[in-house]
Amino acid sequence: MTKPGTAINSRKGLKICGGITVIFLIVLAIVIPTLWFTTLKPKDPEITVYPQGLENINPFSMLSMRNMPLNMTITINNHRNVGSFKFKNSTAYVTYRGDVVAEVPIRQNFILAHGKLNITISTVLMVSKMIRNRLFFNDVGAGSLNLTATAALHGKVNLFNLLKMRATAFSTCDISFSIFRRQVKSICKSKIKL
Structure with missing residues (x-):
């Protein structure tokens, strides 16, 4: 039987992981076009x-x-x-x-x-x-x-x-x-x- 505290902790961990993933994707969405237009674009x-x-x-x-x-x-x-x-x-x-x-x-x-x-x-x-x-x-x-x-x-x-x-x-x-x-x-x- 799963303890109630364990379920809350796993949901909290999933939210943190999801939040970090979203932040990482936003940073990539900003950095890649910036690099392309400033340095990489021929x-x-x-x-x-x-x-x-x-x-x-x-x-x-x-x-x-x-x-x-x-x-x-x-x-x-x-x-x-x-x-x-x-x-x-x-x-x-x-x-x-x-x-x-x-x-x-x-x-x-x-x-x-x-x-x-x-x-x-x-x-x-x-x-x-x-x-x-x-x-x-x-x-x-x-x-x-x-x-x-x-x-x-x-x-x-x-x-x-x-x-x-x-x-x-x-x-x-x-x-x-x-x-x-x-x-x-x-x-x-x-x-x-x-």
Whole structure:
């Protein structure tokens, strides 16, 4: 036969256990979203494009060219992220006034959490396509040729080998070649989408 005091004590113990469980779940419900939005949520990577050799080009000598080799170094800086990013083979496109003038193959790769990756790529700039654009000579006369490079890197973000999610890193880089100064400037914007 159960003593009355024992039944009361077990009910009291169940209430205490239930109360502690509820408090624990409330704390988790607050802590996990806070961690996600402050520390764990993937942030936009910093992507920079450095075209090499463009500054040595004479736009007037371009008239006799059909294609021109163009080397590019792409730097992907993941220093703000606690997760690594593995992406698949992709293609970046370089456009001049809306016309695709180069396709840049980007091979699959892996970027560590808080890491940095440099990719060196060789491509061909279709000069004949640029010259055919009716605004090419206006741009040469103004002293500046402007190109845009765009890429979408599809892959997976890995957080501590516990959470893996699909993500795409989008990048748009405005590349400006100053003809008279022989300088190339590149300004990039990047965004990650889960």
